[in-house]
Amino acid sequence: MSLLIGHNQSALNIQRQLFSSTTRLDQSFERLSSGFRINSAADDAAGLQIADRLQSDVISTRQVVRNLNDGIGYAQIAEGALDEVSTASQRMRQLAVQAQNGIHSDSDRQALDKEFQQLKKEIDRIANETEAFGRHPLLSPTALLFGNNSPDNVTLGSGQQIVNNLPFSGSGNDFYFIPANSENIRFTFDSYGLDDDIHLFSTSGEHLAGVEVPAAGDPLADFNWQDLGLDLSNIDSAFLTTSNGFSSGASYDASNINAASAVGTSLTYSGDGDLNNDGLINSGETVIEVITLTGTTNQDIILAVSGQSSGSAYQGQISWDRLGGVASAAIQEAEFAAENPEKDVKITTSAAINAPQDYHEIAKTPATAADLGLTGLSLSTQQQAEVALNALSEAIDDIGEKRAGYGAVQNAMQSNLRNLSIRVENTRAAQSQIMDTDYASETATLAKNQIIQQASHSLLSQANQRPEIALSLLNG
Known part of the structure; x- marks a missing residue:
């Protein structure tokens, strides 16, 4: 065995190994304390880029989910109002059928017409007062x-x-x-x-x-x-x-x-x-x-x-x-x-990066008495009741078509919600595989690096004693 006084090569080597194990130990501490495998671009440059893109997709998709819930609320408000318009129209048609009956006198029809005209005003009131998110879907x-x-x-x-x-x-x-x-x-x-x-x-x-x-x-x-x-x-x-x-x-x-x-x-x-x-x-x-x-x-x-x-x-x-x-x-x-x-309304259905924007489009459904062709109708005479009956049949069909449109778009948005929820779940899982710390693996690495660090400290102490052996030989 040779003893070199000028350079303690063993101590230098151990010091390098100790620095390396300490760096790895610090990295393990950071990963375990933050919960992320990638805490800076230096940890995994390509992985960070992919994970950031996935994170943006998750955030945007969650906002799209909120947008869709707003859109469903808008459609529900409008369809609920149309339901009331339909109820009023059905009652008006019932009154028209009653007024068309030849057994009634003109005074009877005048009484029926009072309710008829009031229901017509109620349709206008519903259309004018129905508001969703600052919009008026029935106007x-x-x-x-x-x-x-x-x-x-x-x-x-x-x-x-x-x-x-x-x-x-x-x-x-x-x-x-x-x-x-x-x-x-x-x-x-x-x-x-x-x-x-x-x-x-x-x-x-x-x-x-x-x-x-x-x-x-x-x-x-x-x-x-x-x-x-x-x-x-x-x-x-x-x-x-x-x-x-x-x-x-x-x-x-x-x-x-x-x-x-x-x-x-x-x-x-x-x-x-x-x-x-x-x-x-x-x-x-x-x-x-x-x-x-x-x-x-x-x-x-x-x-x-x-x-x-x-x-x-x-x-x-x-x-x-x-x-x-x-x-x-x-x-x-x-x-x-x-x-x-x-x-009238465009509800965002997709916000994926580098993908075209897509929307659910909800058209206005005007439902005032004028829009439904009910203005000028009266039950004052049998002939007028017959005209009103035909107009109300068309109006009820129109209302039903509009309600069906809201139902269809609600179902489409509900389906999109379910799809986006699965997408967020899977995207988040993929991002987790890249970004998140594997605690089982990282804990084992931490224990390994702690043993290496302790061993390095012990060996460095022994390596530092070697020059003293050389001096003892000279003294002997």
Whole structure:
């Protein structure tokens, strides 16, 4: 055996081994205390990348599960409301069958009609009050902005048009409803050369903008009102009626016409059409009428089109902006529906990385009396009861189809929920295989490294004694 004084090679080797075992021991402590096999990219670079991707998939999928539960809730609320609409429609049909029976007198049918009309109002109330997550599944986009008096062929969206190119029916008037808290609304109106006008009214009858209704017999009466046979003597009973959207007892008041008035916002009106009162818009007269509301309205407003009693046609445009702040909830939803005309709600069904997005799409199911074709129905006569019976049969079929659609989408989302739950479970298991500590294996490794460390300490002590042996030989 040789004894080298300059270098204690054995001690150096043991020190290296001791450092290595200590490092492994520290790693075991970290893995056992954290529960993760990979605590930094240095532990397993490729494994960390794969595990992070799996973790992102798990997190996103769990959010998709919550989204689907929200979507199921939305569909359940809408379908539950449609169930009540169906119940009301079934009762209305029962009343129509009863009224159709020839044994009843007209007074009997009048009694039946009272309940019939009340049920019709209840259908509208359900449709208007059904709300889920800030949305109104039983209202069409036009009903959101114009209420029950919305036209059939209105398209909404900032800068888009309201168009009606057909002759007016009856009195020649159309009425549209604008809810309170609407912002920065502009109406532009073209009567195609005829003396048709637009007006803004409060529901109580205050004339906010437009051409003032003249006194009875006034020779300067606007041709528009004159042709309709309307003046101050009959405007309340023939124009400001509940069927046109006005409050009961509404009375004409033009004291603040074309001024800021009680709208709660600034109002401007330009163009009063037929300046020489001949029923036509001629050269030099104003063809286009514009009403602008700047700011936020504080009350419900009715936009009225007063047109000539026959042959009238018009084109109007509505627009709004967000310059004054966030638009009202009705306008926001109407605007969204206009931008997404076919589908109202899109529920995320997949959020996998590097995969295309997928959705369950839930269409609006308008279910007001107008949407179901129930407006104008009556049980006053046997013939009217027969018409009502046929209309209600179609309405009940329509409601059933809409409810079936909600049922189908609920089942689809429930199936997707089950599939995603299994996916999360399996993905989490795969991630665990990569990331999590194997405690049985790691505990054995810890014990091994602890023995090696203790042995290294002992051997290092012995190796450090070897120079002392060399000195004892010199002393001997």
